[in-house]
Amino acid sequence: MPFVVWGLAVAQALLMSGNILLVSVSALIGQQLASASWQITLPVACQFAGLIVATLPAAHLMQRLGRKTGFVLGNLFGLLGAWIALQGLLAESLGLFACGTFLTGIAIGVGQQYRFAALEACDNGQHARAISLVMAGGILSAVIGPNLAIWSQDWHAVSPYAGAFYGLFGLYIVALLLILLLPLPAATPVQPGEQVRSYGELFRQPMLLAAVASGMIGYGIMVLLMTATPLSMEHHSHNFPDTAMVIQWHVLGMFVPSFFTGHLIRRFGTRNVILWGCAALLLSAVVNLSGHGFWHYWWGMLLLGVGWNFTFIGATHLLTLSYLPAEKARVQGINEFLVFTAAAFGSLFAGQGIMLLGWVGLNLFAVPWILMVFLLIWRLNAREAVAA
Template sequence: MTSVSSSSSAAMGDPTRKNVVILALCQALSMTGSSLVMTVSAIVGTMIAADKTMATLPLAFQMTAMMLTTIPASMAMKRFGRRAGFLFGILVGICGALLATFAIFERNFALLCTASCVMGIQMGFAQFYRFAAADTAKPDFKSKAISLVLAGGVIAAVLGPNLAKWARDLFDPVMFAGSYAAIAVLWLIPLVLLFFIDIPRPSVEERKQSGRPLVVIMRQPVFLVAIVSAIVAYAMMNMVMTSTPLAMLACGLEFEDAAFVIQWHVLGMYAPAFFTGSLIARFGVLNIMLAGAVLMLGCVAVNLSGQDITRFWLALVLLGVGWNFLFVGATTLLTETYVPAEKAKVQAANDFLVFGSVSISAFSSGMLQNAFGWDVVNTMAMPFLVVALCMVAWLRFLRPEHTANS
């Protein structure tokens, strides 16, 4: 107990580590809301949409808004600082959650899509929590800082689906309105936490300088592998994950079963983050990325082998862990491609491309699931995962020094 206490005190005394703790908590609360939305969005869409193939449209609009927010969010943070940007995003997100609550009361699908867009703005700002940690960390702590901030999602894995179930009947008989209202209350907490963050505003030089042209940076093999891996990791994860509750309900399973599977999926996404940074330091970022791609392919194989709750559970856990390895690795790799003056535009371009692809996957997942079925959704993911696997293997051959960071 003494060693744990002294370690915690030391962590809180170190500005970098204190920032990681606060950013991890903010990430956790942001992801709890996102996890809740993942659990209920498609089901709410099915409840109130006239065309059931449009059930995942609110989530798709949310992802689109997140994508469109990434560039202005990054530029705003370069001008006004990280804390100001995060606070603005949270305030907008709370408004979106309240609007979604009202939309469900009114059974207004168009308004629900609008509210999802507003919530997506908050998510666009929240994506930079991991970069905020990396920016202030020493080189040997970057991958650990990124992974530890993402580890805040463990709280989301437990709290999100359970909060969805607890708040589902809060405004009975208007199902799920309480779930979105709970998000609005939950997101009040980061408003307080962010006042304790210790990240200085960008210097005058950093705000004015722009560094190399973006196209030059994007031509680097390391950047290409990082961006393709991040796109594939997030888009394919989102496509399979979003369709899973629909597939489970179509098999006759209950909402509680879907919530249980999503909970374990989110846990799989974020629990490994406690040690992913250490694994990268020990085995090299590219080896961990290769393992992630293989695990995601394993998810597809399990899903294609049958449809029962055990397979849904195992596949979504593999999907979550695979995403963690591939996405944390890709983010770590990306930080090697720019200098401080270039970080805003590179991070913005990265997240714009990543979440643009996620938007496409969200738009298509519900349509694919309803029109062609579960097997087609999973089969569609396979070639993209193979491409990512081959590109990481190519960089590993081309740049063997990237196989170890120690």
């Protein structure tokens, strides 16, 4: 595997560590600064908004200027966002703090292109392994992010949360230096005369439709149930250490399979791996519906993580088979926009959903969406199935 892919895996780990660090403290800071209850999650909502806003422009910018320029700009947005968020926290200004999280959201949105950059740095036969390796960086982030949130509590005398933003600033500095050192692929602008299909033409391809749906539903359902799990466990009298353990194993379920998902795709095909991911998501819902004990949540969340891994990595690989080189910015950009919009809705609906539908109703709500993706992938015709 080329050196640049390993470098992008480390960059992905740094990005996700910063994301986990930010998620760990943003709602708590919102609660501290908010003057009304609806404002508590405003910084988190602004972070998602920044992520979504960045996805389409980032893909087109990188096609014009190259991956390195795009990633450097993304990290600069992250540095600026961390500094502004810190100033908002110290000035006790929710608006300024939310502006900072919006800018860090842009950085996170740009960084979602790391896995596509890894594809361009290796041969076609290594694509599945490259995607898996970059996503495996999440294992490192599962260790760095939460621990940095804990260690940084004593770094600033004014606020126990201010140190987190010094840590976030440091992560973006390291990521920026790493990106500057990596020999990333040059820009590949569309040549005069090259035809680029419209979104309507592109989405008439069953393979593209299935790939985008798999990424959207896999990510959206994962975020929905993951975000609702602590609320459900608290309602059923589980203590915080048990909840933390369930979420930790969920994160491991999300990223540990990345070490062999690429091998599974090469051996059994992308189509089958996505179908297995849908089966794991369905099994997770079944386990969640079967009881409220610790081990129900533990197994349910572990299966949810594995299901997300197979559907998301499989969807990314399937997506690369559905467009021509001149169309990559258009397809990658709209895919990221739709996938992370679904994730944002999952996050925002989780709290309201658990109150309106309950834990059982929320899992039942997830089932038909998973079955829809299963059907779309299953119905890929013979030629597309072979390609996948």
